[in-house]
Amino acid sequence: MLLNMIFAVLIGGLVGVAGHLSKEGKLVMPRKTKKFIYLGFWEEVILGALGAVFLVVYTDPDSTLKVILLSIIAGFGGEALLKGLELLKIRQKDNR
Structure with missing residues (x-):
């Protein structure tokens, strides 16, 4: 089961990066603004990996x-x- 979870994290993360590249056209690096920390491509890597692990475990x-x-x-x-x-x-934003 642990091996399945490791595969899921790796593959889900790679699919997250691929989705990010197809959407943005490049890797957007993490940055910090005054109000927010934007994770860049790591956001999609994390969501893809977590989604994959949850689905494989379930x-x-x-x-x-x-x-x-x-x-x-x-x-x-995740994308x-x-x-x-x-x-x-x-x-x-539109409602404000």
Whole structure:
């Protein structure tokens, strides 16, 4: 089970980086502003890895191929979560 979790973290993180690159076109480095710390590409790496680990632990796959496929799917799910959060931020700005 630990090996499956390690694979999930690595693959989910890589899918997060790939999603970040496809969205931004480059790696955006972390930066600190006056009010906020922006994690850059690390934000998508963390969300992709966490999503992959949660999905792999929840489904308990019995083969390495299933772990890889589930990790890829969960990595894209982390990207979708970020897009949803961006939409919420835009709506909050428009309502002000």
